[in-house]
Amino acid sequence: MKVASLFALGLLTSFSAFSQGNNYVQNYKKFENLAMTPPMGWNSWNKFACNVDEKLIREVADAMISSGMKDAGYTYINIDDCWHGERDEKGFIQPDPKRFPSGMKALADYVHSKGLKFGVYSDAGSQTCGGRPGSRGYEFQDAMMYASWGVDYLKYDWCNTEGLKAEGAYKTITAALRKAGRPVVLSICEWGNDKPWEWGPSVGHLWRTTGDIYNCFDCIEDHGTWKSWGVMQILDKQDGLRKYAGPGHWNDPDMLEVGNGMPINEDRAHFTMWSMIAAPLITGNDIRKMSKETASILTNKEVLAVNQDKLGVQGFKHSVKDSLETWLKPMADGRWAVTFLNRSKRTQAVSFDWQATSIVDDLSKAELNAKTTTYKVRNVWAKKDVGTTKKAFSSTVPAHDAVLLVLNK
Structure with a gap:
């Protein structure tokens, strides 16, 4: 009995030591004191989709300065889907060498040299929506790469996520970003399916409330298995969500379509309403070639002051x-x-x-x-x-x- 008891005690002690030694508690809380007003910047998707490269991003950064948009408060230059190349032999993601031959660190350095901030895109699933490598299973490695490049903003999508639960998946990337150590604004792009406004405020800084926008004032575009929504349709879908928004945590009705083909009056109404509902103002047009009318909408400082009001109350x-x-x-x-x-x-x-x-x-x-x-x-x-x-x-x-x-x- 004595030998058996000692064996049992030793076994229990062994298991206890093993569990304590592996009791790694992850930090699932977002970086604080970021996006205290709705983020303002530019994203490549609405205008360029997968047609992105480093030349475009450098030119857009230059145009952010010359157009007066930086002076108006726009900060982020965000590359959306399709920048990805392959993973290396250790699993670390690399940019497409043909599109980004100088590498992401050099591109981020260029953006930073302009007094702007740099963002990239990934996906919680095995592949991005555009078929590039997703972050599933590589979250901590990807976060390490983003930190080494100098990434300031991450849009994290929800394609090819079979079997995943949204809250858990986004907490994983948040923990990875925290472990990497570089403060990053996390844009939760889950399309509102799993009510991210209920769990998102502690995990990310903004969360998509709907499916994708497209450049129509009052329309629905049916793709068969999913739909794109016009400006008014997306506005209507914000009903009941204002209580979840505030400094550091924003409802995101998707990126702006100002300058992408709607008439000037509809662009003005679109921009007005995104400002009224304290939405992130991430432009999606070609700011290198925008008209004076488009520029006058996007840089109207009195309208921007409504959006950027420090109280942070959604209209x-x-x-x-x-x-x-x-x-x-x-x-x-x-x-x-x-x-x-x-x-x-x-x-x-x-x-x-x-x-x-x-x-x-x-x-x-x-x-x-x-x-x-x-x-x-x-x-x-x-x-x-x-x-x-x-x-x-x-x-x-x-x-x-x-x-x-x-x-x-």
């Missing part, structure tokens, strides 16, 4: 009448942004009596009460002051367009 739809929607967004220092969005195909008249309308936002508890406070009213697209809230606001809103006002005390 909400207040009312709808005859396809004319009224949206409000509480801002810091008691200010408000007010948008009249015309979804119809005809010009609509708008009249808003500030004195007759007292509004309290249930989420932020902010109050818009023109009876007790007089606000100055600024039309930020027209770039002119239009009186105060002592008088009702009256105007017209063209078809598929928006009027954006900012109320200041």
Whole structure:
């Protein structure tokens, strides 16, 4: 009995030591103090899809400076899918040597030399959506490579993820990024299927709420097994999600299609609404060749200030009448942004009596009460002051367009 007891004790001690020695607790929490306002930058996918190379990325970085976009606040230069080459003999991912002959470190260094930040793309599955090597099973190796290159932003997609659970998969890449040690903004691109807004705030800095956008104001593009969504369709899908957004954790209705073929009025409405709902502003056009009208939308600092407001409260739809929607967004220092969005195909008249309308936002508890406070009213697209809230606001809103006002005390 004594020998057996000693053997059992030794075995228990052995197992205990073994388990303690392998009790590695991973850090599944994102890097803090990043993306405290919605990220602003550029991504290659909407315009170029898989047609990416280092020459394009360098030219876009240059154009970010010369176009005034950097001065307006755009920071990230993000390469989407198809930059990948093969993995080396140890499993480390390499860039496509034909498209990126100088390597990713040199490209990141170039972007950084412009005072910008550098982003790449991967996928939680075995392959990316474009058929390149995914990160499944290689998460920690990939994170090490990204850190060695100087990556600042990672868009992480959800193709070819058979059998994976989204929350666990994204926690794995978060742990890998934390282990690699370089602070990275993590963009969760899970398409909203597994309600990432419920678990994403501690794991990533932004999460896609829908499937892919495409450059149509009010359409659905059916691909058979999946759909692309127009601007208005994606806007509608944000309903009920505003409580999950705030500094460091944002609902992402997908990248901007401004400058990709819609008329200027629809581009303006698109940009207005993404600003109102505190969406990340990741442009997807060819900023090397954009028109003056497109540049004027993307660099309107008064509109950008609505998006980048430090309070970080997502706007909400207040009312709808005859396809004319009224949206409000509480801002810091008691200010408000007010948008009249015309979804119809005809010009609509708008009249808003500030004195007759007292509004309290249930989420932020902010109050818009023109009876007790007089606000100055600024039309930020027209770039002119239009009186105060002592008088009702009256105007017209063209078809598929928006009027954006900012109320200041």
